Amino acid sequence: MIRKVQQRAQQVISGFKSPADDYLEGRLDISDMLVVDPHCTFYFKMDNSCMTGYGIPEGALLIVDKSLKATANSIVITSVQGELLCRALEYENEKPVLVCDTGKVQLDKESGFEVWGVVIAACYGVLPKELRRGRYSHVCTM
Amino acid sequence: MYVLCDCNNFYASAERLFKPALKGLPIVVLSNNDGCVIARSEEAKQAGIKMGDPAFMVHDLIKKFKIQVFSSNYVLYGDMSERVMHNLSRWFVTVIPYSIDEAFGWAGGINNLKEHAKAARLSIIQNTGIPVAIGIAPTKTLAKLANKLSKKNGGSLVLETDAEFAAALKDFPIEDLWGIGRQYYQKLSAMGIVTVGQLRELPELWFKQNMSVQGQRLWNELWGRPMSQLGELPPIAKGLSVTRSFSGYVMDPDVLCEAVTTYASRLAEKLRNEGMRCQYLEVFLLTNKHREDHPQHYPKHTHKLSIASNSTTEIVATANRIARMLFNRDMKYRKAGVIATGLIPESELQFHLFKAHDSGVDQVSAVIDKLNMAYGRGTLRMASEGYEKKWKLKHEYLSGGYTTRWKDLIKVK
Numbered sequence: 001m002i003r004k005v006q007q008r009a010q011q012v013i014s015g016f017k018s019p020a021d022d023y024l025e026g027r028l029d030i031s032d033m034l035v036v037d038p039h040c041t042f043y044f045k046m047d048n049s050c051m052t053g054y055g056i057p058e059g060a061l062l063i064v065d066k067s068l069k070a071t072a073n074s075i076v077i078t079s080v081q082g083e084l085l086c087r088a089l090e091y092e093n094e095k096p097v098l099v100c101d102t103g104k105v106q107l108d109k110e111s112g113f114e115v116w117g118v119v120i121a122a123c124y125g126v127l128p129k130e131l132r133r134g135r136y137s138h139v140c141t142m
Numbered sequence: 143m144y145v146l147c148d149c150n151n152f153y154a155s156a157e158r159l160f161k162p163a164l165k166g167l168p169i170v171v172l173s174n175n176d177g178c179v180i181a182r183s184e185e186a187k188q189a190g191i192k193m194g195d196p197a198f199m200v201h202d203l204i205k206k207f208k209i210q211v212f213s214s215n216y217v218l219y220g221d222m223s224e225r226v227m228h229n230l231s232r233w234f235v236t237v238i239p240y241s242i243d244e245a246f247g248w249a250g251g252i253n254n255l256k257e258h259a260k261a262a263r264l265s266i267i268q269n270t271g272i273p274v275a276i277g278i279a280p281t282k283t284l285a286k287l288a289n290k291l292s293k294k295n296g297g298s299l300v301l302e303t304d305a306e307f308a309a310a311l312k313d314f315p316i317e318d319l320w321g322i323g324r325q326y327y328q329k330l331s332a333m334g335i336v337t338v339g340q341l342r343e344l345p346e347l348w349f350k351q352n353m354s355v356q357g358q359r360l361w362n363e364l365w366g367r368p369m370s371q372l373g374e375l376p377p378i379a380k381g382l383s384v385t386r387s388f389s390g391y392v393m394d395p396d397v398l399c400e401a402v403t404t405y406a407s408r409l410a411e412k413l414r415n416e417g418m419r420c421q422y423l424e425v426f427l428l429t430n431k432h433r434e435d436h437p438q439h440y441p442k443h444t445h446k447l448s449i450a451s452n453s454t455t456e457i458v459a460t461a462n463r464i465a466r467m468l469f470n471r472d473m474k475y476r477k478a479g480v481i482a483t484g485l486i487p488e489s490e491l492q493f494h495l496f497k498a499h500d501s502g503v504d505q506v507s508a509v510i511d512k513l514n515m516a517y518g519r520g521t522l523r524m525a526s527e528g529y530e531k532k533w534k535l536k537h538e539y540l541s542g543g544y545t546t547r548w549k550d551l552i553k554v555k
Binding site for chain 1 (some may be wrong): 162163164165224225226229265268269270271346544545548549551552553554555
């Protein structure tokens with residue numbers, strides 16, 4: 001899907017015309033890899049370390065697509081009793097179960113469980129503290 | 143066939159989407175400055191809160207029914223609206239937004255319209271989280287009516303045959319019909335006409351004689367003959383304005399100028415967005431007309447610019463000059479506005495005969511626009527806007543820009 005007009009590298013050269021002129025391409029943009037459908041994509045911040053085992057540490061940026069229907073083994077944003085949680089969705093005896101590192105919760109109708117959206121990717125910075133300075137303090141921190 | 147899709151209790155639904163704990167609780171959204179109720183959830187309607195109720199008057203009800211109050215968060219509503227409109231356009235061609243929460247569209251080349259409408263509705267709700275209703279019919283008037291009826295009908299309704307129109311119109315109250323204002327409603331109910339079914343049976347001549355050409359159009363549309371096109375865009379604006387109330391009274395000319403600078407900057411930005419320049423700039427001030435014990439003052443002045451402009455620096459400087467001239471130290475001002483009129487397209491600029499003028503390219507404004515586009519509104523602004531903004535609108539109950547600002551992202555456990 002076309003989302004935006006690519007900004008091609010442009011070189012204004014006063015002397016010789018660049019031989020690369022006819023071969024310029026747009027530079028890679030990370031959102032092409034992380035967002036499939038921007039009109040249905042939302043972002044959340046993980047505020048708990050209970051999904052570390054699933055590759056989602058505390059503080060990670062969660063990319064959530066609302067257009068997907070969750071299947072077993074999806075990681076989802078779900079509302080349980082009015083609270084938004086990030087958990088792995090599994091099924092036991094055809095009943096949904098929310099799983100994280102610290103345990104699992106069986107769900108029944110009374111718990112008011114609803115899938116809000118499916119987490120399609122998680123991003124987090126890996127810079128050590130000494131380098132998290134200046135404009136680099138923004139890397140994946142919200 | 144015309145499509146009308148609208149969002150159910152849009153503002154309340156947008157707030158609830160990001161706070162699932164509010165499910166089932168009544169929600170109201172207040173106008174700019176937290177003045178009065180402009181949107182309600184279904185539960186708030188049932189609790190007896192009316193549109194336009196001043197916030198202080200419903201205070202008791204709010205406590206009694208544990209109503210959740212929000213300031214209007216147009217940053218969020220604007221983005222959610224765009225999501226709904228975009229998703230709608232995946233199902234119908236030529237989607238034309240009619241307001242922030244409804245859009246007309248064209249349903250052509252679709253075999254099973256009823257199934258298509260159902261699927262479209264479910265998909266929009268799934269993808270955006272905003273509940274919508276869809277009405278489809280051969281005319282805009284009927285589509286609007288189908289949309290209204292659909293809300294008690296599973297959320298989508300398609301009217302294709304005259305038998306279907308007749309059944310839908312039969313008990314539909316005329317006061318809910320698009321195009322019937324209070325005046326016609328009173329006239330018609332005096333004649334004993336209360337349903338659209340009855341209305342439609344009146345002869346065309348009656349509409350012609352009593353309701354002008356609009357009435358005649360209405361009558362034809364009710365019989366399934368389209369009289370208005372999709373995409374009749376509003377005429378190009380003759381003027382643009384930015385007017386706001388202050389949070390309290392402004393009695394200091396410097397504070398007033400901070401506000402006027404802010405409004406004027408926004409106005410200049412709006413002009414540039416539209417590709418227009420203005421020849422006249424008007425500034426007005428207002429005191430609180432509800433306080434009869436206060437002295438009243440409604441000064442305004444229009445200034446003709448020597449060369450039509452849309453430059454932030456020039457418009458701000460002119461507006462500030464006018465504001466200082468209008469200001470009276472003995473008054474308590476409640477509201478101010480800056481209005482641009484005599485708009486001309488940027489390309490048709492006329493220079494001044496006796497004045498030197500640069501090429502007309504306003505580099506300062508261009509840099510302001512570029513920076514604010516890249517780094518967010520207000521990144522580069524006039525220093526005379528001030529920092530404290532004591533006058534700034536109240537929005538005590540504002541929720542976050544969950545979809546537009548990284549720092550406002552919702553934290554999940």
